[in-house]
Amino acid sequence: MNEDTKIWGLGIGPGDPELITLKALKILQAADVVAYPAPANGDSLVRAIAAPHMSGSQEEIIISTPMVTERYPAQDVYDKGAAEISAAVEAGKSVAVLCEGDPFFYGSFMYLFARLSESYSVQVVPGVSSLSACSAELALPLAARNDVVSVIPGTIDADEMERQLLAANTAAIIKVGRHLGKIKAVLEKIGATEKSHYIERATMENQRIVALSDLDDESAPYFSMIIVRRNGEILDQ
Amino acid sequence: MNEDTKIWGLGIGPGDPELITLKALKILQAADVVAYPAPANGDSLVRAIAAPHMSGSQEEIIISTPMVTERYPAQDVYDKGAAEISAAVEAGKSVAVLCEGDPFFYGSFMYLFARLSESYSVQVVPGVSSLSACSAELALPLAARNDVVSVIPGTIDADEMERQLLAANTAAIIKVGRHLGKIKAVLEKIGATEKSHYIERATMENQRIVALSDLDDESAPYFSMIIVRRNGEILDQ
Known part of the structure; x- marks a missing residue:
């Protein structure tokens, strides 16, 4: 683990909570803040997959995505999410972003990565893909x-x-x-x-x-x- | 875990031992026998990736693959490997087959799977691919x-x-x-x-x-x- 890294994109795997890697599990449990996308009107699936491994006492950043079928959330969703993650890092906290499957395989994490990786060390932990x-x-x-x-x-x-x-x-x-x-x-x-x-x-x-x-x-x-x-x-x- | 399953193809991940999944780790450590391919004249890479998680006291089946660059091992290698795994299962043992990356993504495990899955319940645990x-x-x-x-x-x-x-x-x-x-x-x-x-x-x-x-x-x-x-x-x- 890079000591300077404060932001991780964690591949949580395809659905079975046991398909998380040891590496992602350790970072998930050590992070000060856990961030994840959630639909505006429902529960976060990736939060549910990771839930058995979380103490529930960590700070959480919810990236609320008003997803309409076949449309993509406006990019300002990721502007806002990246700003919240940046603020946490500037306050000295580490942030684990939960990603279904593998973060870089059709995942929305890439939009956060594009916004954050110029200013911070951002590491991706690959996961089991769909x-x-x-x-x-x-x-x-x-x-x-x-x-x-x-x-x-x-x-x-x-x-x-x-x-x-x-x-x-x-x-x-x-x-x-x-x-x-x-x-x-x-x-x-x-x-x-x-x-x-x-x-x-x-x-x-x-x-x-x-x-x-x-x-x-x-x-x-x-x-x-x-x-x-x-x-x-x-x-x- | 299917109680009837006695043979698993375990995705061990791409190289970092921490990129094994919890599910693969549990099956690896519970199996009576661990099987893996190894070149005829060298060490098994997948055995080395899994080594930090193994007690060293398990029975091991080495599927010796006389691989020549750009040629594939003859299929009788897999006939022999499948026969050894079958013999272990018939003796009441469970067998975990170690696979680099993901078992079904260009992995040689599919040749064992083709030979064993007609007679036995064989489960694949997906892994982080290369x-x-x-x-x-x-x-x-x-x-x-x-x-x-x-x-x-x-x-x-x-x-x-x-x-x-x-x-x-x-x-x-x-x-x-x-x-x-x-x-x-x-x-x-x-x-x-x-x-x-x-x-x-x-x-x-x-x-x-x-x-x-x-x-x-x-x-x-x-x-x-x-x-x-x-x-x-x-x-x-």
Whole structure:
């Protein structure tokens, strides 16, 4: 641990509280202040994942994110959060920012990092990503040997999604949400439905796995993923 | 933990022993037998990463892999390893198989999994991948919003590599090794050298980071990666 570091982005893992690393756990428990995002009208999921490891006596900074489906919080949310974290550091405190999964894998921590890392030493502690969690829970190896793996947001348009899917051996489609119908249509078009596996809330208590061909839902929760093993090398071995 | 499970693939993390998860640590310490790959003529790296957490009194199964550069061990290595693990389970023992990084992210564990999972309950405990470790140590967010991230083995040919690089917002080139020259040439051709970051042995004591434009090495160690952020959305925010 860098003695000069006062700000950490902590990967807390995908959902199971036991999937936190020893390093993140130590920093979490030693920090003066714990910061985390929370929706304006609800509980913070990442705070809930970390809760079994917290004494409850630490100061907390809540980065309130008025997230609307498919829109991103305005960047002033991160201006405000960064200002609060800066104020804590200037008062001599250390701050651990909780991040679901891995901080730099589609995480909003990068916006705080961009604001804080010019003035302070900010360290990122990598965590178990949703990608690794989904692969493990599906019992589906992601890649071997010369396979190319692509992570594709479900938000991109159908033509681009098709192009990306055809270029990769394994694809992980994230941010499924209300794009489920579009995604299913693209997978059907390229003949990959039978090779696609749907999982939501991996490693959480309400985890759910459904073969894509059996999935009748019209939309999916935020924490869902479709893994497509189109033509990889694993099964040839 | 599934009471019936007697075999685990444990993600031990990328190198720093503190980057093991609580879940993997508990299973590692409770297992009757610890199994791991080791080169025929050297020490096992994953055994060394896990060593601080082991009592030394557990039975060990060494899966000896006569790995030649750029070739893969013959599959009979895994036949033999799976047979030894099966024998231990049949004798009433539990077996933890140590895996560097994440077991299903280009790990050889999948070959044992394919052999053992038909007869036994085999659980995978996801780990912090080299991808997350390299991103954290480079202080380089991998992806935001609609970015596509591709993981590209350095072993594929130059034309295909160029095509993959041009299709992704962020690319992580793994298995750099003796392909470093080819990779550098492709990145130079597409004008991405200045956007490329080289790291070897991330989170290990001998970690090394070099801007790709300053890297004069003719080859790279196995544990190296080049991350290319070509045209992502992060810096636009």
